[in-house]
Amino acid sequence: MRLTDRLKAAWLTAPANLAVMRALEAARPGCARYVGGCVRNTLRGLPSDDFDVATQLTPPEVIAALETASIRAVPTGLEHGTITAVHHSKPVEITTLRRDVETDGRRAVVAFNEEWSEDAARRDFRLNAIYAGADGTLFEVIEDSIADAHAGRVIFIGDADQRLREDYLRILRFYRFNAWYGAGIDAAGQAACARQREGLAKIAAERIWKELKRTLAAPDPAAAILAMEEAGVLAAALPGAGTALLPGLVAAETEAGLAPDPLRRLMALIPRRRREAGDFSARLKFSNDESLRLAGWSDPALPHVLGAGEAALAEAFYRYGAPAVLDRAVIEAASGAGGNLAALTARAAAWSRPKFPVGGSDALAAGLSGPDIGRTLGALEEDWIASGFTLSRSALVERLKAPG
Numbered sequence: 001m002r003l004t005d006r007l008k009a010a011w012l013t014a015p016a017n018l019a020v021m022r023a024l025e026a027a028r029p030g031c032a033r034y035v036g037g038c039v040r041n042t043l044r045g046l047p048s049d050d051f052d053v054a055t056q057l058t059p060p061e062v063i064a065a066l067e068t069a070s071i072r073a074v075p076t077g078l079e080h081g082t083i084t085a086v087h088h089s090k091p092v093e094i095t096t097l098r099r100d101v102e103t104d105g106r107r108a109v110v111a112f113n114e115e116w117s118e119d120a121a122r123r124d125f126r127l128n129a130i131y132a133g134a135d136g137t138l139f140e141v142i143e144d145s146i147a148d149a150h151a152g153r154v155i156f157i158g159d160a161d162q163r164l165r166e167d168y169l170r171i172l173r174f175y176r177f178n179a180w181y182g183a184g185i186d187a188a189g190q191a192a193c194a195r196q197r198e199g200l201a202k203i204a205a206e207r208i209w210k211e212l213k214r215t216l217a218a219p220d221p222a223a224a225i226l227a228m229e230e231a232g233v234l235a236a237a238l239p240g241a242g243t244a245l246l247p248g249l250v251a252a253e254t255e256a257g258l259a260p261d262p263l264r265r266l267m268a269l270i271p272r273r274r275r276e277a278g279d280f281s282a283r284l285k286f287s288n289d290e291s292l293r294l295a296g297w298s299d300p301a302l303p304h305v306l307g308a309g310e311a312a313l314a315e316a317f318y319r320y321g322a323p324a325v326l327d328r329a330v331i332e333a334a335s336g337a338g339g340n341l342a343a344l345t346a347r348a349a350a351w352s353r354p355k356f357p358v359g360g361s362d363a364l365a366a367g368l369s370g371p372d373i374g375r376t377l378g379a380l381e382e383d384w385i386a387s388g389f390t391l392s393r394s395a396l397v398e399r400l401k402a403p404g
Contacts, residue, residue: 016090023069152181160192168199179224248334296324307339366400
């Protein structure tokens with residue numbers, strides 16, 4: 001183990017982190033170190049708001065140490081040695097050092113130990129296996145891990161195929177970290193992901209979408225997604241997906257000042273056909289909001305909107321909603337269609353749905369009943385839309401007539 005310099009970060013002295021580390025150190029000095037994202041991100045100059053601690057204490061010892069310090073202990077993953085400490089509503093995840101005894105590609109049976117080297121060896125990438133003491137002292141257990149973090153290199157620890165067989169979700173994590181850090185795809189890792197890609201069939205759809213969403217949220221995930229496609233991983237995770245539009249979509253978002261949008265970027269990967277969109281929604285277990293948005297974008301009745309005239313655009317906003325129209329426009333821009341995407345984006349942000357001025361009570365007052373109400377109001381609404389939403393309530397009420 002190589003002892004290196006110290007981290008300098010405000011979170012080292014955050015009240016919750018200080019309280020937790022002091023509680024663990026009071027039970028056994030030197031038994032606890034920060035690990036994972038908070039250490040990696042700090043080395044890369046990125047913010048950290050998620051704190052993981054590795055410890056030589058067993059789970060019962062962790063709980064006892066926290067209770068002694070009047071810190072709430074929540075057994076969030078006891079079988080894997082994980083306790084979440086909650087100090088003034090701030091969580092800190094604490095996990096006992098462990099090694100894998102048995103894995104099936106989704107979950108592991110672990111044995112607790114006190115060896116930092118064994119705990120590091122079971123982790124996924126070298127840049128995620130860097131430890132830091134309570135005072136920020138860095139411990140490089142895996143050679144070159146700190147250099148990897150600085151450079152943004154994503155390299156598996158030890159045998160890449162073995163790391164993937166332990167947890168096939170690491171295939172997608174490999175591309176997620178590459179999308180965010182961008183140092184270039186490690187050839188050995190890419191080859192291992194290609195060999196092990198069929199293991200993704202063992203991973204729950206919700207977990208696949210969660211990882212893909214985090215990948216697609218990167219400022220520019222195009223290179224990582226293209227590498228997924230070349231390795232056959234994209235086809236394994238998203239059968240029917242393709243990367244042709246993604247680079248253009250990222251460029252269009254940037255030009256229009258739009259923030260990265262994972263769901264819209266997924267739209268760039270899949271066919272714009274309602275049936276396929278529904279299949280993706282069902283396969284990935286989308287939320288209701290995600291499913292509705294994908295359905296709106298894929299509605300075959302939604303026309304081309306980029307470059308549409310003012311009246312046609314207003315009608316599209318009314319019929320399909322601003323999110324669906326904007327999604328359609330950005331995908332069109334990614335395809336090379338002409339039009340002012342920035343102007344349409346501003347229009348979508350400012351759009352407010354007008355309210356149809358008449359309703360059922362007006363129809364009843366005019367003497368309509370039964371199916372005539374819906375038919376007549378529907379026809380009137382079409383007239384109102386065709387007028388550019390300018391027909392007044394009084395004019396519409398005047399047109400309400402009881403049938404023959």
